[in-house]
Amino acid sequence: MSETSLIQLGAKDARITQALYGPNDQHLKRLEEELSIQLVTRGEAILAIGEASEIERAANVLQALEQVVERQQQISERDVLYAVQLEAAGKLEELHDLYDENIATTVKGKNIRAKSLGQRHYVSTIKKHDMVFGVGPAGTGKTYLAVVMAVAALKEGHVQRIVLTRPAVEAGESLGFLPGDLKEKVDPYLRPIYDALHEVLGVEHTARLMERGTIEVAPLAYMRGRTLDDAFVILDEAQNTTEEQIKMFVTRLGFGSKMVINGDLTQVDLPKGKRSGLQAALAKLKTVKGIGFVYLQASDVVRHLLVQRILEAYERTENEQ
Numbered sequence: 001m002s003e004t005s006l007i008q009l010g011a012k013d014a015r016i017t018q019a020l021y022g023p024n025d026q027h028l029k030r031l032e033e034e035l036s037i038q039l040v041t042r043g044e045a046i047l048a049i050g051e052a053s054e055i056e057r058a059a060n061v062l063q064a065l066e067q068v069v070e071r072q073q074q075i076s077e078r079d080v081l082y083a084v085q086l087e088a089a090g091k092l093e094e095l096h097d098l099y100d101e102n103i104a105t106t107v108k109g110k111n112i113r114a115k116s117l118g119q120r121h122y123v124s125t126i127k128k129h130d131m132v133f134g135v136g137p138a139g140t141g142k143t144y145l146a147v148v149m150a151v152a153a154l155k156e157g158h159v160q161r162i163v164l165t166r167p168a169v170e171a172g173e174s175l176g177f178l179p180g181d182l183k184e185k186v187d188p189y190l191r192p193i194y195d196a197l198h199e200v201l202g203v204e205h206t207a208r209l210m211e212r213g214t215i216e217v218a219p220l221a222y223m224r225g226r227t228l229d230d231a232f233v234i235l236d237e238a239q240n241t242t243e244e245q246i247k248m249f250v251t252r253l254g255f256g257s258k259m260v261i262n263g264d265l266t267q268v269d270l271p272k273g274k275r276s277g278l279q280a281a282l283a284k285l286k287t288v289k290g291i292g293f294v295y296l297q298a299s300d301v302v303r304h305l306l307v308q309r310i311l312e313a314y315e316r317t318e319n320e321q
Contacts, residue, residue: 007039007046007059009066017044019069020062027065027080031058034084057087064092073099078305082116085299091117103145104152107202112148118300119145126260129292131253133238133282134262136296137311142262143236147196150232153258154214159232161213164193166236167220167245190217193236220245229254238263238278240270246277250285266314 009017021028021041028039028046035058037050046062048055061083065075086092094117102111103123114120119141126132126149134142150162197206197215209215220241235241235249238261246261253259263278270276285291298311 002050003052003055004047004049005052005055006042007048007055007062009044009046009062012044016066016069019074020066022075022077022080026077027075030077030080031061031084034081057084060092061087064095068096068099071099078115078302081305081308082299086117104148104200106199107205112200114145115141115302116300118294118296119302122294122296123149125292125294126258130257130290131250131259132261132292132294133278133285134260134294134296135265135278135282136294136300137264137266137298139301139307139311140296141300141302142296143192143234144196146234146236146260146262147193148200149260150234150258151197151200153232159256159258160230161232162209162215163223163228163231163233164190164215164217164236165220165223165234165249166190166193167238167240190236193217193234220249223249223252226252227254228252228257228259230256231258233257233259235259235261236263237267238281239265239268239276241277242270243275243277243280246281250281266318 009020022030025041028041031037032039035050035054037048037054037058039058040047040049048058061080064087065080065083068075068079083092083095086095098114098116098120101120101123102113104112106112114123118136122132122134122142123145126146134146136142147164150159150164153159154162194206194217201209206215210217220235231254233252235246238246240263241249250259250261261278261281263276265276265279268276268279282293286293298308298315301308301311
């Protein structure tokens with residue numbers, strides 16, 4: 001049965017109220033959609049129409065987000081949706097922690113922070129372990145956050161260089177068959193990594209560091225026979241490694257180094273019948289002391305809201321099968 005109730009907000013500053021409501025009340029519209037209620041603004045108060053339990057949830061979410069905005073933090077539609085998810089899980093009080101921990105800043109001075117509890121756990125695990133496996137769907141920020149952490153470690157002097165790699169499975173790992181030099185061959189497969197580097201360091205600074213060899217980008221095959229000391233090493237798209245490749249890679253870890261292995265087990269492009277090296281490594285190494293394992297979920301996706309819903313729909317279908 002529908003009820004009508006007034007949600008009273010504490011903000012007396014119109015700018016805070018406006019930031020909370022969003023452009024053209026977009027944040028309130030998202031809340032209406034998620035909780036199947038109707039919200040009508042009345043200055044610093046909101047008239048809510050709907051189920052009493054859902055109105056109470058809306059009030060909890062709005063009050064939590066209001067506290068975030070009051071601390072000079074910007075919020076987005078995604079923040080609203082994530083706050084609803086946290087409220088449903090009884091973890092709404094943890095929302096504020098996400099805005100307190102800045103990992104780094106972009107070249108434009110914008111703070112970079114974890115956008116979900118899963119991402120925060122991922123960042124924390126990378127800080128605590130020399131080797132970390134990050135597993136989860138596309139859009140959960142695995143590559144981006146690993147690169148940000150690598151740059152932060154380089155700037156703070158914890159490592160001397162950054163090594164970025166991934167299997168070129170689309171080229172059959174046979175890069176010799178492709179035209180052009182090594183950089184031209186590898187670049188298309190490493191675009192997400194370059195995008196993250198450019199956002200944190202800028203295009204010119206990234207290029208300078210690559211010229212000096214401080215940042216090295218290479219296909220996985222080029223890791224064989226090397227020991228990587230004092231380096232932050234990232235293997236992306238690890239689901240497309242073979243068992244032999246990933247064993248070779250993880251045994252490259254040297255002293256003073258950190259290694260992050262990222263992948264999405266739903267996106268394996270290996271030939272039929274070939275077991276993913278990532279899947280094998282997760283099974284074989286799960287009891288090895290000193291390795292961190294983080295499994296990110298669809299709720300950690302930070303892309304368009306529709307992408308998150310699509311992933312959740314696929315997950316439901318796969319679970320039913």
